[in-house]
Amino acid sequence: MNHPVPILMYHAIAHCPAHATYALSVSPIAFAEQLGMLADRGHTSLTTAELARLWRTGGSLPRRPVLITFDDGYEGVHQHALPVLARYGFSATLFVSTGWLRGPYDTGGAPDTMLDWDQLRELATSGVEIGGHSHSHPQLDQLSDPVLRHEVVHCRELLAGELGRAPVSFAYPYGYSSRRVREAVRSAGFSQSFAVGNALADRRRQSPYALSRLTVRRSTGMVEFAQLIEGRSVSRIFARDRALTKGYAVLRGTHRALRKAQRIRV
Template sequence: MYHAVGHRPAKAAYGLSVSPDAFAEQMELLGERGFTPLTTAQLGAAWRSGGGLPLPRRPVLITFDDGYEGVHRHALPVLAKHGFASTLFAATGWLQGPYDEGGALGTMLDWDQVRELAAAGMEIGGHTHTHPQLDQLDDSRLRYETVRCRDIVADELGAAPVSFAYPYGYSSRRVRRAVRAAGFAQSLAVGNALALPRQGPYALRRVTVRRGTGIEEFEQLIVGRSIARIFAKDRALTKGYALVRRARWAGGLLGGVRG
């Protein structure tokens, strides 16, 4: 899971960014180790086929959340060099253009660039419209965020997106139902673990690549070693915050806030 790719990203996006040189080195390592990148749609279709669509020996997803401009400027040439597939999950209200509602944490793609990414073979998935915490929304706003995003991508690219990623990784059973109802066939969380079929198509996990992820740590991540140790603090914080979020949601229901 990548976000911004750039030399000097905005401060708010810095921690979850990678430098262009680091990204190039990481992609080089994937090639050297014999990995075959897929789109999220290809992985979902293969797992739903029950073996009818076999996966390559070492499949991997390369995903980008939000829609930062550096994906086009820096990541695309590297991906093209290796012939790697990937998926961009676009927050449509953050991208530059007629739907921009502000709130983006850095310089974002415009729709011409998104179309160029799609033409180059990158899958364009949904990431909501305004990048909210979906599990804290009422049902009406939850539907708006998923459907509005889907419709804008369909209008701009000529085909509805089939893959989705939850902003911040936050979801719940209710959120997953809404994503499915909006027409998405699979969705990615975070979880900082390898994706497995048993997680179900709407809760597939990913590992986070950060500014501080060195090449040795990156290699451990892609081969599935030391993930629990590397993300031990993240997982502890996530479990604790999940309890807070459920309590917050329940409090809203009791107070008559939710729709």
């Protein structure tokens, strides 16, 4: 029950995604092939809430567990992914930025066609777990404390009000977090949260507020996908991503320190 678990991170599922989302998108055909492989290999899907409950209570995980997650709230999750999930009987978790969804709370700035609230409700009714992903999808670790709290709390309150159930899981926009961001997410009432990390989720080595996921992108072929779900060659596949992430972390910390110093001088 303590074995690491692959948590797959998808974004747009689309034939012709916008340029801004292309690299992190997956075609509907590739998505169906990937889920077909999961089914053929006997994987059992869990939502993030189910995984948290089993880890918390010491319950046994199913044989070959896998989590299927989507970030942002692209319309293709409803149009293309939902029928494939239903075909194979797989559950999934969708992390949405509430200010990017089409409807009364739309703040603009979404990079592609997003879900509307009726589609989100249909996904929830179909068994897809809905999680939080902030309100306007900012880089949370660069925000002041009041703005950070608003982004996290407002997202959770809107989802609770529109869906009748408060989300228990959160995913960090861009995968970025810090101790301050993780504390804000915990204080807002979320039970666990997800970064990127590009590693298997491991309760023995990772905080429940910094669980790792595996990026599935346009360039992910079936051989590489098989390695991801088996936990093989993960470090090699994402070696470049990890090097870039370390560099970004230093740069982001410097930017925040400079902004803080500027505010103090003013």
